[in-house]
Amino acid sequence: NAGVTQTPKFRVLKTGQSMTLLCAQDMNHEYMYWYRQDPGMGLRLIHYSVGEGTTAKGEVPDGYNVSRLKKQNFLLGLESAAPSQTSVYFCASSLYRVGTDTQYFGPGTRLTVL
């Protein structure tokens, strides 16, 4: 199992450009999440999905859109990148079971917006 993979690993954008980050998991997990982590800070939830075709807003959703067309993939889009979106983006997935909903994280995407 590859677990959770993210592409790309690094990206530099200019202000106003758009891009899509791809997250893939091969563990058949129902839940998937996108977090961002700014330097010296904890993770903040951007959007999440509880199943194919469903998405919901997290703590900091503004400026981002997501789609979950297939169970194994969760895409994060930036329509018009801003310097404030410079961050490390982590994707995670989990089963949904009472008593155990461990989240498994990908390696991250480092995004710089100039």
Added chain:
Amino acid sequence: DAKTTQPTSMDCAEGRAANLPCNHSTISGNEYVYWYRQIHSQGPQYIIHGLKNNETNEMASLIITEDRKSSTLILPHATLRDTAVYYCIVRVAGNNAGNMLTFGGGTRLMVKP
């Protein structure tokens, strides 16, 4: 989710046990104690979790006090690769509210040769 308090940093000699404490005095009866760690520049990694009984897996042991107001993560034989920030998180497992993880400051563990 209940608030947790952890020391900012700790040192441990390689090969010795690392004992990382966490206080969670406002924990509710249905909240679990989770531990994750984040090695520099990597994604967070799940370590272990428990409700009220002590737990052990291939990575660590989790000791929860009888009143559940505090816990200790034990890495039995710390190696240099265990140098990381360790997060203690208290939450209701399977909570429908997005299942988000709230990472506080964590404990920066430095394992030294």
